[in-house]
Amino acid sequence: MERRSDDMASTSNVLHPAAILLSLLIMLSSSVSATAGYTLVSTIPHDGSAFTQGLEIQDGRMFESTGLRGHSQVREISMEDGSLIRSHDLNDSFFGEGMTLIDDRILVLTWKAGLILEFERDTFNQSTHYDIEGEGWGMCSFEDRIIVSDGTNQLSILDVITLEPTESIQVTSNNSDVWNLNELECVGDKIYANQWMSPFIHVISAIDGELITTLDLSNLPSGTSGDTNEVLNGIAWDEERQGFWVTGKNWTNMYLIELHEADQNEDQRDVEDSPFDSIASKKSLLLASLAILVTFAVAVYLNQPPPSLSAYNEDE
């Protein structure tokens, strides 16, 4: 018993080289999955009465969909000063959600009505509608497919013409599901997703649903009323300015940000309040803890007390 307790004591004081190496490998792997950074490029006003659910830019024109029954609209917004150019009220029974544009079609999701509404882009006249299963939260589109979120960890893929579902993507991060996916933006081979009730935008592979990185926008000034529903929601890619416009529900500003997905921008470190605020930092802490546990387990498994302690035991 005494020898065993001595051996156990040795593992807590002396690290075997293999254990140290393993720990370093785990620590290094944790530093690879960094949080994305950003640079704030421009700020313009945003209608504080707009419960933003969808945001998209097409050919230098910005469109927005808003929610809440009796207040849901599809709108066109000036990208110069954020002013309202025109709007169309949705039926009072609809709670508007995300939106996307395909050529001259504007598609607007409804939350629980099981419908996607289609409007003519230049008249805002409703042209048709499509049935969907379940809830509608966010939407974006590539040339050949539409992506729809429903607040879960699943993204549905719809045909651009029929809006029939063709398949789905499960969004994961290191085999853990990523939930509450909301407003979306499709750019290149990636899907950018607001996470409901968080300041995060997740960057997701459109190929396999794997989380690539996460952007923490908690330092952007948000809504002014203190209402907890005033969360970040709304992301649109500005092709001309090569940045993302972001805003939130009832936010009074919109922000153009340049995204640094590899966290190579030192400025971002100044933007973050605390390293413990970011998902990546939390992940690093988790992995560091795991590294310590693995170190301990390997040392116990190897069961090799240091020479000094072995000598002490032999002397006994």
Ligand SMILES: [Ca+2]
């Ligand atoms: Ca969008």
